[in-house]
Amino acid sequence: MTQRIETMLQNCLAYAHHVHRAPFAGAVDWQKKGLSPVLRSAHRLKALLAAEHPAELTGREILFIRTVTDVPGIFTDAEQADLKQKHFIHELGNLSNICPSYQSVMELGLDEVKNRANQRLDRCRAEQDTEGEDYLTALLMSLEAVYDLCARYRAAAQWAGNTAAADRLANVPYNPPRSFAEALQFFRILHYTCWAEGMYHVGVGRFDQYMWPYLQKDLQSGVLTQDSALELLEEFFLSFNMDSDMYPGVQQGDDGQSMMLGGRTADGKDAFNLLSSLCLTASRELKVIDPKINLRVDKDTPIERYEEGTRLTMEGLGFPQYSNDDIVIPALIEMGYAPEDAVNYTVAACWEFIIPHKGMDIDNIAGVSFSKCIDEAMHESLAKCADFDAFRAEVVKKIVTSCDEIEENVKGLYIYPSPFVSMMMDGCIDNARDVTLGCKYNNYGIHGTGVSTAADTMAAIHKLVFEEKSLTADELIAAIDANFEGYESLRQRLRTEMPKMGNDDDYVDGEAVFLLDAFADAVAGRKNERGGIFRCGTGSAMFYLQHAAETPCTADGRSHGEPFGANYAPSLYAKTGGPVSIVRSFTKPNLARACNGGPLTMEFDSTLFRSEESRSKVAQLVRYFIHSGGHQFQLNAVSAEQLHDAQLHPEQYRRLVVRIWGWSAYFVELDKAYQDHVIARRAYGL
């Protein structure tokens, strides 16, 4: 890392740039003028960008930071309440969790986009398509707002003596970039504006693919060397961290700035290139939480690439998260994605597989709690079940009911329009419609939470109630209803002596196979109101706390309120056979059928990464997971001692990063419940 980047990094972490910030002070007039929602969105963006002022102009190659900290919504409180009455509003209501196309807009330049929008607007007027007219008017207004801010940035950079940056802003975003540096500046303006428009979890996509031609050209012509390219890239990576504290999700760090590296090209070749490698290096050197690094691999990926990934894992950022092309691409095709789109997949904010600029999927629309399904089946039917298969059938009914409820609850979806982001989604200008109304793919994803707790619970019931018959249904239910008070020995027996997932034991792993198959069957054939399908997956998101809090104690010996494992992982207190057995247990289910996203999540003690030799053995484990048919793998290097100390002395651990469920965060910025969960996960060590 160069001294310039080191200084920039320290300033970023010290929030030195926050001095430029102020809340929005302009007039909130877009809510009152009788405008359609899409026009309100454009008016708001215009007002916001007008309130932005150029800052951090010197010593930088890539400009644009946010200076306005809060922006009122496009609807009044009363209107919002009314919308919630009439519609299903997902999360905050804004567009989120998809990946727009930086590539197509950069290839055209915004001047050409504007031309096309104007032409299409003329057609809408001729055809009296007023909705289309509104959309294109909104888009053109948004573009004018961006042009205005870019012009002010250019003038300010010139005035500040940063002629290189000013010169770049003479060309981009109006025309296609002529260099890697211009491409990065162009990207920054687009990404910045997506956030400013109100979109959140703004994905980065396959950055090493669409940016590579620009870098390759500069390397060939000698404009850049590998070293200067890395420096530029590191500055660019830091730009993701300048404003991200303004973009909290469930917790600080849940900002969805996910980048995908590697994978295959459209013609099936290995897509990993020098830029992919430089991205891994930049992330490793900076040790900051954005962008969140993902790496696509497959059975042909050489071990050296896993070793390179493991060197990044060692830094404790929880990067890279791996996904397996051999499973994911066919799974997406099976779900109905076109093969040429499936091969181009990326992840949304966390791990949900999506197609950049074609997918308007809402892949985190709800979650099915397997443990809740089992609990209800147990209370209502266990005593009546003649055998274990009969009980399993009752659990299946509950999973189906749970999916029925979700399907019903998400009807009437309304998303707040986002005309600028729509410009970056395929077909929106041609159709003259905002992407929030739909795109090529409009599927919904449902998380499946606490798989291991549920499988362990099923196995315990199978063994004690049906096989050994050492416990009656009524006795078990009495113990559960008492939250094991007065049944401590039974609880210990359930916790420590029953089969647990993570031991390569078919008896219990078979229950996970069964539950995930039942989940896949339960969503199969369902259609949403946008013509899309329902996808099921193995992610937990925050449900590992929320669903766990809602579920009474479970027959695997878990007390009420004890969390589930993160995503797809052994239960927190399960004694497992070790990392290899865990991989074997968790690759038994047919993951191609439950491929919404959700990685096997494992913690390793940081000492395991100290020597190159032992790191390479961890890399072999990752490769084994991929070869065994795993879909996605998330491994984290942690030091329990350090985490405990960080709770006591947070001021000394400002930079300590941990992985939560599909994102990484600064440990000391997390709520204690999330901190405690990371500490409670079992770390495999020397």
Next chain:
Amino acid sequence: MKGLIFDIKELAVHDGPGPRTTVFFKGCPLRCRWCHNPEGLEFHPQLMVQYSRCTGCGLCRAGCDHPECKGFDRCLHACPNGLISLSGCEVDSGELAAKLLREKDFWDISGGGVTLSGGEPLSQPEFLLDLLDKLEGVHRCVETSGFASTDVFAAMCARTELVMMDLKLADPGLHKQYTGQDNALILQNLEYLRQSGHPCIIRTPLIGGVTDTEENLTAIAKLLVGIPGLQRAELLPYNPMAGAKYPQLGLEPMEFTGQKADERLLDPFIRAGVPAILA
């Protein structure tokens, strides 16, 4: 064939080439005063109790009729806090081999294998040899103190791709003082390795003031000159955390603490021309 083991560890990274699965045999004829696997010393199953968290409720002493609890002064299952565990279980070599071989596909792609350690695996020779035979086709390592008859040692070598043998102290008197046995058998087996040319790694745990002396390391380096199958000597820094298990077994805590390992400790090996690393 039955044998007694006390643990199986997957993804062991220091027990041979590639990722290993290490099986720990229970029982050892030596009594190294720094032993960090004290639960591996006795040739019978033992209770381990986390006394530090015990509330003294007495449930474990109330008596039970579980066959597996016979012979112990507590019930294995009664503790409401889950503080009692059993170290040591009898396993069948065929069943153990079958369980281990499920991971063969992992070792095949990663270049790893099985390591048999302890305790002292050579102290259960029939079980050990039978297990090694049943694991033929995977890469097999044995970690041993070398304290065994040369017949057994040679039979083990014949079924093992790599031997990892300890050489703790070169001086017979000090060896007896710190491990309870002199090192004649160990040196004899070292001689066997020299003669047979069997692939081996010789390891010395670094115990401050005992094994890490210039005198001892120089003598060990000298003993290792001219062993044709020697891949390298390894100096193993001592893990002070290991002491935690002593109180759980009702034993006095250990008297040794860790010491910072120093690259200079490799000098005697460099001088003798013996390849060596600090692990």
